[in-house]
Amino acid sequence: MIVIDSHGAILSFSAAAERMFGYAEGDVAGQNVKMLMPDPDREAHDAYMDRYMTTGVARIIGIGRVTTARRRDGSNFPIELSIGDADTPHGRVFTGFIRDLSERQRTERRLNDLQ
Numbered sequence: 001m002i003v004i005d006s007h008g009a010i011l012s013f014s015a016a017a018e019r020m021f022g023y024a025e026g027d028v029a030g031q032n033v034k035m036l037m038p039d040p041d042r043e044a045h046d047a048y049m050d051r052y053m054t055t056g057v058a059r060i061i062g063i064g065r066v067t068t069a070r071r072r073d074g075s076n077f078p079i080e081l082s083i084g085d086a087d088t089p090h091g092r093v094f095t096g097f098i099r100d101l102s103e104r105q106r107t108e109r110r111l112n113d114l115q
C-alpha cells in the first residue's frame with residue numbers, strides 16, 4: 001500500500017511496496033508517486049490528479065485499472081491498481097493498493113504457447 005498527499009508526494013510506502021518496487025520507504029518518502037510508473041503516465045500523472053481535484057470525476061478511484069508500473073531497476077511490470085481517497089485532519093490523502101500481475105501474465109503466456 002502507498003499513501004500520497006494531494007500533490008502526489010509519497011507519505012507512506014508499505015513493506016510489500018518496498019519488495020515490489022525495490023525502493024526503501026526512505027528513498028521514496030516525499031517524492032512524487034509518478035516516479036513509480038513509466039511514460040506516458042509518468043509525464044501526465046500530475047495532470048490526472050489535477051483533473052480529478054477540479055472535476056471530481058473519478059476514472060480509477062472506486063473502479064480500479066490494470067496498468068504498468070516501473071521498478072527501481074527500470075523494468076516495467078503489469079499491475080492492478082485500486083485507489084481510495086480520504087479526508088484527514090492533515091488534508092486529503094489518496095491510498096493506492098497495487099497487485100503485481102507479473103506471475104499471472106507469465107502463466108497466461110505459457111498457456112497460450114501450449115495451445
Ligand code: HEM
Nearest residue numbers: 002036037041048049052058059060061067069094095096
Ligand atoms: C489517476 C496511472 C499509481 C493516485 C491516474 C490515471 C492513470 C494513472 C492512467 C488517470 C486515469 C484516467 O484519467 O483515465 C497510474 C500508474 C500508477 C499509479 C501507472 C503506477 C504506479 C498511483 C498511486 C496513487 C495514484 C499509487 C495513490 C496512492 C491517482 C489519483 C488519480 C490517478 C488520485 C486521479 C483519480 C482518478 O482518476 O480516479 N493514475 N497511477 N496513482 N492516480 Fe494514478
